[in-house]
Amino acid sequence: MHFARSWRQQSSNLRLVGSRCTSCGAILFPERIRCSGCGSTELEDHRLSGRGTIFTVTTVFEAPRGFESQVPYFAALVELEEGPIICAMLTDVDREDVSVGKKVTMVTRRILAHGDDGPIIYAYKFTPELAG
């Protein structure tokens, strides 16, 4: 059970807060304490829009411990409109509706619950935009 670990990650998990380097302009996700591009420590919080496209996706049938209740799940690389590519699951979608290049938006879901009595990790997943 890790109380502080998930607590530290909440702003990125729930609000996609990353960093913007005021020296080189790089947009980084998740938040950094030092720019991985230019080494500057002049970073400001930068909230990403949560809009992106599927870069590549796979259906996972054998999961690491803790994710078995979601099998089969879609694990994707999502390219955010600000640039960063992040690893995230897709949700509320069927295989036939998942394709490279499809537009997706961020939603917050239960990613992992530590047993029946541990903390619940809420974080980002992505889903196709709701049909009008």
Place this chain on the structure above:
Amino acid sequence: MKPTRAVGVIGYGGYIPRYRIDAAEVDRVWRGSGKKEGQSFKAVPGPDEDTTTIAIQAARNAMDMASIDPNELRAVWFGTESKPYAVKPTSTIVADAIGALPHANAADWEFACKPGTEAMQAAIGMVGSDMARYAMCGGADTAQAKPGDVLEYTTGAGGAAFILGPGQESVAVLQASTSYVTNTTDFFRREGQEYPNHGQRFTGEPAYFHHIRSSVMTLMEEIGAGPGDFTFAVFHQPNSQFPLRVAAELGFARNRVEPFVLTNLVGNTYSGAAMLGFAKALDVASPGDRILLASYGSGAGSDAFSYEVTDKIVEVRKRGVPIERYLKRTKSVDYAMYARYRGKLRRN
């Protein structure tokens, strides 16, 4: 009851999970298929959803519509009877997700199916007294039912959120609100128990009907209005019959009530039920319409509200997500998948 300063809804949003199970499928499993298929459905939360995630999406939709700085919210209050954490507020997670922390009050409310409207009254008080410019309230549930119980035919999942603010910014301005509460144990869930118990027919006349009738009649008396003065009326909806019957008893025309009874489409969403119906009414209302909202919570009580829709609704609601979109977004699951998604299969 009404605040000294005009208060109203400045934005709202709802959320309904994607999965649906047909009540006939529940019947097939427990009674050997007596029911007709396709008559009524209930929304089933996916394996990664719970009350918190439902509340977060409803809150985000409300924020998108209201288009305000989340730091101006002084309260984020959600009501539910299916808290993922028994101790630790759901509302702090919701408030964090929409960026409203830390200068906000956040708390979970509980009163069976009506904590969301209680929070609404409190938010009205907070904004109406000028303690806050904006306050968010909402109700969400992944409604529990004992497998095989009559409740299991209707318990759904969903929620809605409302942001209260100054009357001049509102899409619907409050006229008045009342509460009618007694000590009546018609439905409850004991600490540590997974499923609620209910008093069958005792949940009807002395509970649901008596309390809603009382709160609504008090409200109409207070503002000097009759059923004919309301364009739409939204009632708590544990099933599809109760709201229509109480509407008839109170003298509301069926066609002003029925479009907002979502039970056959999404089931009884407990704390979300009346609030989702209200959101649906705001989705179709025109400026000048008057809407009655009456919740019911076992234990027991009813909160009633009268709102008048303003000109702003036409433009403002374009920024939101109509409830209809979630009603249309469905994927059917059988009882086995429902049991899996709802964690009803023992794996240890």
Place this chain on the structure above:
Amino acid sequence: MGDRIEIVGIGRTCAKERWTRGLVDLTVEAAGAALDDGGDVSPSAVIVSNALGGALGDQQNLGTFTASSIGLGKVEAHSVSCDEASGGGALRLASALVGAGMHEAVLVVGAEKTSDALPDELETVRANGLDATREAGFGFGPAVASGLGMQRYGAEHGIDRSLFYHLASTAHLHGAKNPFAFLPWELSFDQYIRSPIVADPLTVCDLAPNCDGGAAVLIRKGSGKSSSSVHILGSASVSVPTGISEPITSLSLPAAAQCAMLALRDAGLSIEDLSLLDLHDSSSFIAALSIEAVGLAKRGEALLLARDGHFRFDGPAPLWTFGGLKARGNAPGADGLYQVVEATLQLRGDAGKGQIDGADRALVQCLGSFGATAVTHVLG
């Protein structure tokens, strides 16, 4: 590299499920074999490589505990951990100790005990070799990453997934000749194609099986040009920015490419001079990119060359001559040292049924963290 490092002793355990052996037993078994092989050379330092033991609740400070269990007395002892590149990393550091004149002889031991963990638990711990927070924490493990990679590789190069069979079948063809291999049998196309999907399109047969194992190498400063002894002719290690998205988006392994180039340059050799290679094949995807990274194949052509028998024992560039991770088995902390032990056997002419005739130069490369860490050794 100034003075050559000489490999004077080697040892390995069977790479199987060793139910009667614990983690320290495996290091002792492999180390003992290397010491026996090394004759009267006595190490004054021990470096032990292991990737997962601590996280799996097993022995920590493995260097000291191994030294103690072998009965080496008073020695310097360390543990090295850099995911599946640990074995290579340990040998690099041991070579540095010798090269710096701090020790005459150093014993390098790698071991992993995977069979004590249940598969899902093991996958969770292995996933932490990727970004523990942003990848492992979101349900992405090495298998998921390779599934995504295969997906992209197939789409980008217009390649059907069935072509990946030829990588696994090459490894198995060679593994069948290795009595120490975990899966010492040839893999039929039918077996491959009917293998259960783990992360579409990646199947069980695209993944190296986890096993228990230990491998050890005893090194000392080169004593001259003895034609019978094996030396480290060149080596390098390169780490690049982490993240599974880099190999998947670029379909390349920059660390592996740079590292192989530097090691060959250090040895004063080019890839054509090599008699055999061993590259990291923890999955079909990583294997394909490794082949392309070191320059054995052009981009997108690794599978075609494999299909044409290019990497077979009788082909122009023999690869995984003891079965690689795919057939010999993947014991993460020992991987890099198995490669060195097996290459040494080839160069000594002791490789048995899998012997490559006239083998005199070998390149071995192990990777960690989905290719972000690379360690290469050139032996001869």
